[in-house]
Each structure stands twice: as C-alpha cells, then as structure tokens.
Amino acid sequence: MTTTDASAAAASTGAAQAVDTAVRAAAASGLERTSRAERAGWLRAIADALEAHRDELVALAHDETHLSEARLTGEVTRTATQLRFFAGVIEEGSYLEAALDSPDASLVPPRPDLRRMLRPIGVVAVFAASNFPFAFSVLGNDTASALAAGDPVVVKAHPGHPELSRRVAAIAREALAAAGGPVDALVLVGSEGGASGMETGVELVRHPLVRAVGFTGSTRGGRALFDLAVSRPDPIPFYGELGSINPVVVTPAAAAEDATGLAEGLAGSFTRDGGQYCTKPGLVFVPAGTGFEAALVAAAGEAPAQRLLTAGMTAAFAAGVGELGARDDVEVLVAGTTDAPGDSASTVVATSAAAFLAAPEAFQTEHFGPLTLVVRYDDAAPGGDLDRALAVLEGSLTGTVRHAAADGAALADDAELVERATAALSRVAGRVLYNGWPTGVAIAWAQHHGGSWPASTASVHTSVGATAIRRFLAPVAYQDAPQQVLPAELRDGNPAGVPRRVDGVLQA
Known part of the structure; x- marks a missing residue:
C-alpha cells in the first residue's frame, strides 16, 4: 500500500x-x-x-x-x-x-x-x-x-x-x-x-x-x-x-401592460444575492416582439456583481455560462463584466421556443448564479408553441404566471391562458404563484416547498x-x-x- x-x-x-x-x-x-x-x-x-x-x-x-x-x-x-x-x-x-x-x-x-x-x-x-x-x-x-x-x-x-x-x-x-x-x-x-x-x-x-x-x-x-x-x-x-429552474410565464397582456416593471422585477429576483437561491427564476417565457427584452437588458446590466459562495461554484457558473452562450441557437443579451477577480456578474441569454423544444434538456440545466434564460414564444393560443414548450418542462420548486393586473378587457383576454399555464405548471411545480417572484418562501401551515424530480426526490x-x-x-x-x-x-x-x-x- x-x-x-x-x-x-x-x-x-x-x-x-x-x-x-x-x-x-x-x-x-x-x-x-x-x-x-x-x-x-x-x-x-x-x-x-x-x-x-x-x-x-x-x-x-x-x-x-x-x-x-x-x-x-x-x-x-x-x-x-x-x-x-x-x-x-x-x-x-x-x-x-x-x-x-x-x-x-x-x-x-x-x-x-x-x-x-x-x-x-x-x-x-x-x-x-x-x-x-x-x-x-x-x-x-x-x-x-x-x-x-x-x-x-x-x-x-x-x-x-x-x-x-x-x-x-x-x-x-x-x-x-x-x-x-x-x-x-x-x-x-x-x-x-x-x-x-x-x-x-x-x-x-x-x-x-x-x-x-x-x-x-x-x-x-x-x-x-x-x-x-x-x-x-x-x-x-x-x-x-x-436542482430547480423555476419557470415563469409572461402573458402578452402582462408584457403590454408593464414591460419595464416586469423586467426590473425579474432582474432583481434572478440576481438577488448572486442568484444563489433554489427558487431563482432561471427560465422565462416571454412573447416575442415586445419591449420586455430591452427593459431587461437595461435592468440586469445595472445589477452589481457578486462573489459566489465557493470557488467551485464560481467555476461551475462560468463554465455553464460559457457553454450556453456558445450555442448557435442562443443569443447573449447581457454578458456581465466585473473588475473584481472571483466575482460573477449577471447574465441574460435568449432563445426561441422552437430551439427550446428541440433541446429541452439542454435549456433546463440549473445554473447556480445570476443567470436567466429568456424563451421567446410567438403563439399563445391553445396548442401553440408556448403550450408545447410548457408540456416538456421538468420538475421545479416553483412556477410563476405574470398576467394582466388591471381590470377590464386585458384581464378577460388573459384568463384562458392563465388557466392553461396554471395547469401546466401545477403538473411539475410544488408552488404556483401569480404576479410575484419566487425568491421568497414564507413559513406557514399551507406552504409547500418541493416538486417533481429534479426539484426534489419526494x-x-x-x-x-x-x-x-x-x-x-x-x-x-x-x-x-x-x-x-x-x-x-x-x-x-x-x-x-x-x-x-x-x-x-x-x-x-
């Protein structure tokens, strides 16, 4: 020996x-x-x-x-x-x-x-x-x-x-x-x-x-x-x-109602404490052609860099960002930079619903750190590309629906899509929330913090x-x-x- x-x-x-x-x-x-x-x-x-x-x-x-x-x-x-x-x-x-x-x-x-x-x-x-x-x-x-x-x-x-x-x-x-x-x-x-x-x-x-x-x-x-x-x-x-990616569905009515407010809220949530939350929103379905992406670029670009918990996590995050950003079907919207060695900066990448459907496993890997993936969808009607993408989601701790908040026609038009998104997210997530962000888990009798694999084993x-x-x-x-x-x-x-x-x- x-x-x-x-x-x-x-x-x-x-x-x-x-x-x-x-x-x-x-x-x-x-x-x-x-x-x-x-x-x-x-x-x-x-x-x-x-x-x-x-x-x-x-x-x-x-x-x-x-x-x-x-x-x-x-x-x-x-x-x-x-x-x-x-x-x-x-x-x-x-x-x-x-x-x-x-x-x-x-x-x-x-x-x-x-x-x-x-x-x-x-x-x-x-x-x-x-x-x-x-x-x-x-x-x-x-x-x-x-x-x-x-x-x-x-x-x-x-x-x-x-x-x-x-x-x-x-x-x-x-x-x-x-x-x-x-x-x-x-x-x-x-x-x-x-x-x-x-x-x-x-x-x-x-x-x-x-x-x-x-x-x-x-x-x-x-x-x-x-x-x-x-x-x-x-x-x-x-x-x-x-692991959990905590998908978010932004309805067309919600994006039209307050794209800037939504983008600022998302940026604050996925970069909070360096994105080191199990409930970080890491996958966001957004209607294509809205002002949401431009607002998100502005908001995420202002988020401060953060030193992650360990050197191993820092290296794993950098490797994951590099691998995702190198894909031909991915666009890097925000490539955060920092002057401090060892810090990790906010990153936003985007892809299409078609690309997501072609490689759902690749786009559902958890990146522990300040990164979120935007998936652009074109068709929010029943059976459209949004529904098809939601149907292949893996388990997560949370799922979020951002819908029209104001009363009136926009809310009425949103109702059917909110019901479909709720059904899809309830299939895989232990907690479904509306017009909020998942980075916060209240201590309560009615709380559930779990979900289908890989979010939890039970x-x-x-x-x-x-x-x-x-x-x-x-x-x-x-x-x-x-x-x-x-x-x-x-x-x-x-x-x-x-x-x-x-x-x-x-x-x-």
Whole structure:
C-alpha cells in the first residue's frame, strides 16, 4: 500500500469512527421519550440563544460566505422564526394525525379497538446547504422539524461555512443544556480525520442507526446519496431538495401592460444575492416582439456583481455560462463584466421556443448564479408553441404566471391562458404563484416547498412549512391496548388535548 493509499484509508476510517460516535450519541439522547411541551420549550430556547448571538454569527457567516450582513441578519431572524413555528406546530398537535376507532363486533371482519398516531422514527441525518448558512443549515428547517418530531439529529456541516456551523451547533447545545434538554439531540459532524466531506456524508447515510436523511444541495451530490440510501440493506427515505429552474410565464397582456416593471422585477429576483437561491427564476417565457427584452437588458446590466459562495461554484457558473452562450441557437443579451477577480456578474441569454423544444434538456440545466434564460414564444393560443414548450418542462420548486393586473378587457383576454399555464405548471411545480417572484418562501401551515424530480426526490413532501414534520414520523396503530401503554394523545378522554378523528369524525 502506498503512502497515499494509507492516508486515504486512515481518513476513511476516521470518518467512519467519528460518524459512528455522533450517531450513537444522538440515538442515546432519549429525545423520542420527551413530551411535546418539553420539545417546544427547547426549540424556543435555541431560537432565543441564536438571536442573542446574532452579531457574532453574522460576522462569522459574512467572512465565510461573502453574503451581505443585511441578508444574513434577516436570515438569523428567519431561522429563529422557524424554530418557534415548529414549537407551535407540535403544541397544536394535529400533526400527529391521531385517530381512534371503537370496537364493533357486528362488522365483517369484526373491528377491534384501534388507535393510531404518528411517532418519531429515530436519528435523522441532515446535510446543511451552502446558500442559506442559517435557515437551511445546522438549525434549518430539516433540523427544526426533526427535533420537533422527537427525532435526534446529526448534521453534516457544509464545507462552505465550517466555522459558522461549529459555532451554531455549540450555541444550540449550550441552550439545550441550560434548558434541561438532551444535549446530544443535536450533534455535528464535518470533514473528520482528513476525510472529505463526501466521505463523511457517505458514512452518515450508511450508518445503520440513521433512519432518514434531509438534504439540500446539488442534483449530482443529492442523487449519489439518494442512490446510497435506497440501496442500503435496510433502505431509508431520502428527502432531497435538488436542482430547480423555476419557470415563469409572461402573458402578452402582462408584457403590454408593464414591460419595464416586469423586467426590473425579474432582474432583481434572478440576481438577488448572486442568484444563489433554489427558487431563482432561471427560465422565462416571454412573447416575442415586445419591449420586455430591452427593459431587461437595461435592468440586469445595472445589477452589481457578486462573489459566489465557493470557488467551485464560481467555476461551475462560468463554465455553464460559457457553454450556453456558445450555442448557435442562443443569443447573449447581457454578458456581465466585473473588475473584481472571483466575482460573477449577471447574465441574460435568449432563445426561441422552437430551439427550446428541440433541446429541452439542454435549456433546463440549473445554473447556480445570476443567470436567466429568456424563451421567446410567438403563439399563445391553445396548442401553440408556448403550450408545447410548457408540456416538456421538468420538475421545479416553483412556477410563476405574470398576467394582466388591471381590470377590464386585458384581464378577460388573459384568463384562458392563465388557466392553461396554471395547469401546466401545477403538473411539475410544488408552488404556483401569480404576479410575484419566487425568491421568497414564507413559513406557514399551507406552504409547500418541493416538486417533481429534479426539484426534489419526494414530491409529496415539503421541506418548508408545518407538514415538513411529516417526513420524520411513522404511523403506529395500537390494537386493544391497555390505557397505561398508550401515548397520552390516544388515551380515553383525550388528556393531551389534541385534535383527533374518532369513529370517522374530526374532533378539534
């Protein structure tokens, strides 16, 4: 064995040992045996501690990610809000889906006493995201919803902000200890013992005590880990949020009504924080021959350049821009320039609906950075080139319709096209919005942040909003169980006070 081989083997062994220690500590934390009220209190304690260290954490995040301090300050607030939101979700209790059926010997077959609810599944592995160093990272939505469910979490830190990850984890664990909670309910692993981040991640997904995985990242990395999760001797669910281009349909009436306002809004959305949003509008269908493109060129040309999160992302963005711009069927409308080495500038390219239809896969590759692709369509009538292009869309987190806003004939003429666009986008996107821009995901009970592949690996679930907790729970039915062994939420008299469905009737 060469020295290089020996070093690699030692690093792999180190990663396996570190992951094993972390997972076993989390599994022994006892979080699944705690009450909803206890966990709600601990989530709020962690949120308070996060905000108490805001200035320190924002400075650290700014140094590692190059994101603005204003953006990061707001993200700390969002992260604390998520933690408190899930505290409220578990206190309300309907997430448990508690259901009771009374015994009935007259039925065929006879029905016993049945009581069912959702229970924690065990240790959850969470892979932190690069582009949201707080809100989708150590204490992000995956972690918050898993802890709320009663599942201990082992977080794989992102290499783009390792020091921040360590500090956030330490603050959370200190808050748990101070509030009387199980400290090992949250454990962090990184690039252990010289191992690469991927090696550590592989060991985490493989660990036999890990029961589910939450992932936010690239399609390539997510697919590799997804394949690993489902090929284990005991396959586990892998909830991955991956690539998304978030198509936008601009109707002819909308373009005629306010082309300049639309262009300015699009430019602000796709260049926001360097275009490093999973919800960035990267594909925009626009009627040909309007003033929209000229307005977009003007607006995008004024957008400031941005240093991306990592050197690898910067290189990948430049390569993607170069490849797309070199195509014969693509016109480069804005080729952003910058005097600062390492920065990425806004880019706008355009093609025709016919070219898009000829090579839909090539035009639906996500370019993580400040780029958007304009697709010009000529025929908005049923069965026209716009309809045909929408029919070949891949999965995305969002789809947007920009339609006429004013009352009157323009809005009436738009209605049928809006209905067709809605149907097409609803087929592939988890959230469809109107006369807005998708770079913003509210924390709410009705929110859905997911979509068909490649936007996510499980389109029936969300990673934002109350039902994100459903990913980390499993149903258990108790048949003819003695009262003392039942969870409080299923006992006679409903001592836990949760919403329940009793003999088919929902009781608040």
